[in-house]
Amino acid sequence: MTRIELDRPLFLGQQRESVNATDIEIRPLTSADAGPYRDIRLVALENKPEAFDSTFESEIAQPLTWFCDRLNSSQVFGAFRSTELLGIAGFVRHESDKAAHKGLLWGMYVRPDARKAGVGRRLVEAVIEFARQRVEVIQLAVVADSTRARRLYARLGFLEYGIERNSLKQGGRYYDVVLMAMDLAPHLCAAHASRSERRSVFGDYGSSGGWFGAEGQSHRS
Numbered sequence: 293m294t295r296i297e298l299d300r301p302l303f304l305g306q307q308r309e310s311v312n313a314t315d316i317e318i319r320p321l322t323s324a325d326a327g328p329y330r331d332i333r334l335v336a337l338e339n340k341p342e343a344f345d346s347t348f349e350s351e352i353a354q355p356l357t358w359f360c361d362r363l364n365s366s367q368v369f370g371a372f373r374s375t376e377l378l379g380i381a382g383f384v385r386h387e388s389d390k391a392a393h394k395g396l397l398w399g400m401y402v403r404p405d406a407r408k409a410g411v412g413r414r415l416v417e418a419v420i421e422f423a424r425q426r427v428e429v430i431q432l433a434v435v436a437d438s439t440r441a442r443r444l445y446a447r448l449g450f451l452e453y454g455i456e457r458n459s460l461k462q463g464g465r466y467y468d469v470v471l472m473a474m475d476l477a478p479h480l481c482a483a484h485a486s487r488s489e490r491r492s493v494f495g496d497y498g499s500s501g502g503w504f505g506a507e508g509q510s511h512r513s
């Protein structure tokens with residue numbers, strides 16, 4: 293199988309025009325978008341492997357139906373300029389009953405020549421709005437070195453509540469991962485926080501180790 297072109301204009305010899313975020317349409321991807329979704333996902337995994345749990349090698353080996361299934365089982369938003377998919381961000385709710393009030397933002401990626409135009413911001417805002425109707429807390433995990441991504445999440449209201457040292461290992465190198473969360477139900481958290489044994493909702497969950505990994509569903513990027 294041939295490797296895909298990375299970080300180059302979509303059409304050879306043609307430079308992509310500068311991106312204006314107001315020209316971008318954000319919409320949920322469906323199984324009909326599986327082809328472009330697969331393409332951008334593979335670019336992301338090859339271009340920025342440390343930002344994702346998954347690997348280029350594991351996903352390039354998957355048939356298109358695997359990407360269709362993923363789009364059917366998880367909500368993925370796409371940023372389009374006309375028909376061109378410039379960026380993606382996913383949301384999934386925890387499966388277990390006890391964790392179903394929490395969701396994850398995962399698989400965030402914007403093509404390099406579409407960055408610094410607000411596309412990432414619009415994708416995260418779309419995920420937050422979607423999550424707001426469904427869960428009380430939205431979480432994410434971001435590689436500590438990804439300062440741009442951390443700034444973007446912080447600007448939109450995510451708080452850092454922990455760090456997992458050596459969370460990922462690739463090519464003999466370890467990567468720390470920062471855990472971030474946004475409370476989407478302040479009234480509930482206020483009630484929790486008022487209990488004497490819970491000084492901080494974030495701290496409480498963090499110390500119990502309950503944000504990620506419980507019941508086998510970890511952050512999936």
Ligand SMILES: CC(C)(COP(=O)(O)OP(=O)(O)OC[C@H]1O[C@@H](n2cnc3c(N)ncnc32)[C@H](O)[C@@H]1OP(=O)(O)O)[C@@H](O)C(=O)NCCC(=O)NCCS
Nearest residue numbers: 343400401402407408409410411412413434438440441443
């Ligand atoms: C992190 C990432 C998604 C951000 O995407 P993006 O589309 O560039 O995000 P935005 O444009 O909303 O914001 C990025 C920067 O551009 C700036 N910006 C936004 N609109 C702008 C505009 N019109 N003019 C100038 N600057 C602008 C923002 O202020 C921000 O600045 P900062 O980095 O100094 O804080 C992207 O860099 C990426 O895909 N990185 C690799 C994958 C990755 O790390 N994913 C995260 C996994 S958890």
